[in-house]
Amino acid sequence: MSQGKERKTYTRPEWVKKSVMSEEELCPECFKVVGVKSRYQLVCFLGKQQDGATVTALTAELGLKQPTVTHHLNTLKSVDAVEVEEAGRERIYRLNRNAHCFDECQIPY
Numbered sequence: 723m724s725q726g727k728e729r730k731t732y733t734r735p736e737w738v739k740k741s742v743m744s745e746e747e748l749c750p751e752c753f754k755v756v757g758v759k760s761r762y763q764l765v766c767f768l769g770k771q772q773d774g775a776t777v778t779a780l781t782a783e784l785g786l787k788q789p790t791v792t793h794h795l796n797t798l799k800s801v802d803a804v805e806v807e808e809a810g811r812e813r814i815y816r817l818n819r820n821a822h823c824f825d826e827c828q829i830p831y
């Protein structure tokens with residue numbers, strides 16, 4: 723058995739199709755990004771928004787409650803998958819395409 727130092731990996735979730743992501747095992751950070759279906763949908767949507775999106779727009783797009791969307795965004799931010807820009811009273815979220823998740827583990831969006 724491992725000493726607990728070895729990195730655990732996670733199986734690619736079923737909603738991430740093999741055709742768009744060949745990796746079978748994800749590191750913990752990447753699993754955080756796609757391990758929840760609506761979070762993965764959030765990443766996919768943000769991936770199409772070159773200029774980013776506000777929480778309001780994301781909430782409308784996903785049909786989720788705003789606190790839920792904010793929670794997902796904070797989780798994505800915790801692994802560097804999104805960047806935030808303050809714009810007046812709004813915050814603009816953009817996908818950080820240089821993030822580890824979109825590089826090493828090839829998470830598609």
Ligand SMILES: [Zn+2]
Binds near residue numbers: 748749
């Ligand atoms: Zn990874």
